[in-house]
Amino acid sequence: MPVHNADIADIFNRVAEMLEMEDANPFRVRAYRNAARTVGGLSKSMADMLDADEALTDLPGIGKDLAGKIQEIVETGTLSQLEELEQETPTELHDVLKLPGLGPKKVKTLYNELKIDSLDALEKAAKEKKIRDLDGFGKKTEENILKALKRESSGTQRLRLAVAEQVSKPLVDYLKRSKGVKDIAIAGSFRRRKETVGDLDILATCKKGSTIMDRFVRYEDVDTVVSRGKTRSSVILDSGLQVDLRVVPQVSYGAALHYFTGSKAHNIAIRKIVQKKNLKLNEYGVYRGKKRIAGKTEAGVFKQADLAYIEPELREDRGEIKAAREDTLPELITRGDIRGDLHAHTKATDGKSTLKEMAESAQALGYEYLAVSDHSRSLTVAKGLDVKRLEEQMTEIDRLNEKMTDFRILKSIEVDILEDGSLDLPDGVLRRLDIVTGSVHGKFDLSRKRQTERVLRAMENPHLHILGHATGRLINERASYDIDMERVLEGAKERGCFLELNAHPQRLDLNDIHCKTAREAGVKIAISTDAHSVHELENMRFGIGQARRGWLEPADVLNTRSWNDLKKLIEK
DNA sequence: GCCGTTTTCGGCCCGACTGTTTTCAGTCG
Numbered sequence: 076m077p078v079h080n081a082d083i084a085d086i087f088n089r090v091a092e093m094l095e096m097e098d099a100n101p102f103r104v105r106a107y108r109n110a111a112r113t114v115g116g117l118s119k120s121m122a123d124m125l126d127a128d129e130a131l132t133d134l135p136g137i138g139k140d141l142a143g144k145i146q147e148i149v150e151t152g153t154l155s156q157l158e159e160l161e162q163e164t165p166t167e168l169h170d171v172l173k174l175p176g177l178g179p180k181k182v183k184t185l186y187n188e189l190k191i192d193s194l195d196a197l198e199k200a201a202k203e204k205k206i207r208d209l210d211g212f213g214k215k216t217e218e219n220i221l222k223a224l225k226r227e228s229s230g231t232q233r234l235r236l237a238v239a240e241q242v243s244k245p246l247v248d249y250l251k252r253s254k255g256v257k258d259i260a261i262a263g264s265f266r267r268r269k270e271t272v273g274d275l276d277i278l279a280t281c282k283k284g285s286t287i288m289d290r291f292v293r294y295e296d297v298d299t300v301v302s303r304g305k306t307r308s309s310v311i312l313d314s315g316l317q318v319d320l321r322v323v324p325q326v327s328y329g330a331a332l333h334y335f336t337g338s339k340a341h342n343i344a345i346r347k348i349v350q351k352k353n354l355k356l357n358e359y360g361v362y363r364g365k366k367r368i369a370g371k372t373e374a375g376v377f378k379q380a381d382l383a384y385i386e387p388e389l390r391e392d393r394g395e396i397k398a399a400r401e402d403t404l405p406e407l408i409t410r411g412d413i414r415g416d417l418h419a420h421t422k423a424t425d426g427k428s429t430l431k432e433m434a435e436s437a438q439a440l441g442y443e444y445l446a447v448s449d450h451s452r453s454l455t456v457a458k459g460l461d462v463k464r465l466e467e468q469m470t471e472i473d474r475l476n477e478k479m480t481d482f483r484i485l486k487s488i489e490v491d492i493l494e495d496g497s498l499d500l501p502d503g504v505l506r507r508l509d510i511v512t513g514s515v516h517g518k519f520d521l522s523r524k525r526q527t528e529r530v531l532r533a534m535e536n537p538h539l540h541i542l543g544h545a546t547g548r549l550i551n552e553r554a555s556y557d558i559d560m561e562r563v564l565e566g567a568k569e570r571g572c573f574l575e576l577n578a579h580p581q582r583l584d585l586n587d588i589h590c591k592t593a594r595e596a597g598v599k600i601a602i603s604t605d606a607h608s609v610h611e612l613e614n615m616r617f618g619i620g621q622a623r624r625g626w627l628e629p630a631d632v633l634n635t636r637s638w639n640d641l642k643k644l645i646e647k
Numbered sequence: 648g649c650c651g652t653t654t655t656c657g658g659c660c661c662g663a664c665t666g667t668t669t670t671c672a673g674t675c676g
Contacts, residue, residue, distance in 0.1 A: 105659080304664055
């Protein structure tokens with residue numbers, strides 16, 4: 076069983092947690108967290124790097140010690156250091172530590188004084204009013220613990236970006252109507268277009284005497300006010316989503332926007348650079364001594380760090396700072412670059428809209444083409460098309476195309492990739508289509524080896540152009556199937572195939588790191604909505620966000636091209 | 648534990664808010 080980067084990152088994060096409770100040097104703890112982030116965010120697998128004898132110490136934040144530990148994990152699947160730490164401290168403390176308001180210090184006290192090593196034990200002690208007497212604790216802390224436990228049990232997880240959009244829009248509109256508000260923006264992972272968001276960070280500037288903070292905590296969907304201050308307040312909405320509002324002076328808007336957009340790792344890296352120039356950066360601006368020399372705009376902040384402007388989606392400390400310094404940042408793709416959608420369904424299978432409606436909506440979005448790629452026959456739950464029904468659809472497409480001007484419906488299919496890697500429809504009909512996407516819709520539980528070989532074999536079919544939603548995950552609902560994405564990308568490159576970035580907000584499959592790896596490997600990506608109704612065609616924005624997080628430029632993406640250019644590109 | 652043309656030792660990002668405290672530790676972002 077090969078060790079994945081995510082496993083290594085997980086182990087390092089656990090070590091960091093354990094060390095934190097042991098009161099270890101906080102910078103040592105941070106070193107493990109940094110390493111976890113570096114490894115987890117890397118497209119290349121540690122196992123492969125070791126195989127190729129590449130020096131792990133070249134990676135940022137990985138020194139001799141951690142390189143050795145990575146090697147140990149890759150070779151044995153575990154880390155002896157973590158096992159020893161877990162001998163001393165129960166692993167269940169992890170759950171307690173995750174509770175908002177409880178950090179390593181408090182968790183350690185709870186464990187040492189009251190032997191609290193689980194959420195159940197914590198709840199029992201809190202209900203028996205034993206916690207309030209501990210040093211550094213009190214009545215209020217005990218109540219807050221019970222509240223946090225209650226929220227925890229009601230199950231809060233990171234919200235998908237699309238859901239966060241729905242929740243935030245009415246709230247932001249409401250805040251905009253507050254007296255004296257000037258600027259208002261959502262920062263945080265929402266602005267970085269991360270696929271899920273843990274909380275919403277709203278930033279505002281206002282005139283003196285604004286009532287925005289009062290209005291904020293009085294918003295009708297507020298369940299709990301976590302904190303309430305002059306410049307910062309936090310609430311939890313009925314939906315379980317935490318929302319933070321920060322108010323800063325207008326001269327600080329850019330610095331604050333940068334600060335609250337994050338990511339944390341990016342901010343730390345930028346601060347270090349600024350610090351080296353004997354300047355100080357905080358959410359109010361860039362300072363030389365007490366004098367503010369920048370902060371009104373984000374661009375001004377970057378300028379003080381001698382960096383080109385870095386788009387929010389890139390701010391993950393995954394190489395964007397080096398690229399900004401060297402002026403080699405990608406010219407990220409925008410929604411306006413997209414000239415068509417290469418994956419959509421109709422009523423013929425499991426879609427909700429007709430062929431004509433889909434085509435007209437796509438044209439209304441400014442597209443030049445839409446590939447209608449319904450399901451194939453083996454996907455019976457979706458009324459998948461057999462040869463005869465597909466041929467009927469092709470005839471209908473010809474008829475509609477004759478009537479449409481400056482727009483073309485492409486004949487297509489989302490053909491099932493069967494268990495043995497063969498395609499669900501014969502070559503004879505696939506050959507007559509404009510473009511073919513192939514997807515896995517069943518047998519998710521094959522071994523990594525067999526799943527990978529299945530997909531590689533499918534890509535060998537000369538009629539398959541695009542591999543659809545390559546990992547099969549559904550965000551917050553279903554994990555990816557086990558597949559070796561590096562081999563898939565190599566295979567795609569060798570076979571002249573392309574990969575889909577499925578823009579459905581529940582899929583966003585490929586993820587950001589896969590997109591970046593694909594770009595580096597020279598495999599082009601189709602950003603497709605997989606729309607099952609006319610409305611879902613608008614999900615393109617989520618795909619664009621993910622693509623930007625994956626450093627994609629217009630040239631890396633298939634559907635930034637006219638159909639004529641695209642046709643030439645996909646010919647094998 | 649990492650890192651370095653100011654350093655191989657001594658640094659390591661910075662501020663708001665809460666709750667428990669009599670001046671600040673802990674937590675969070």
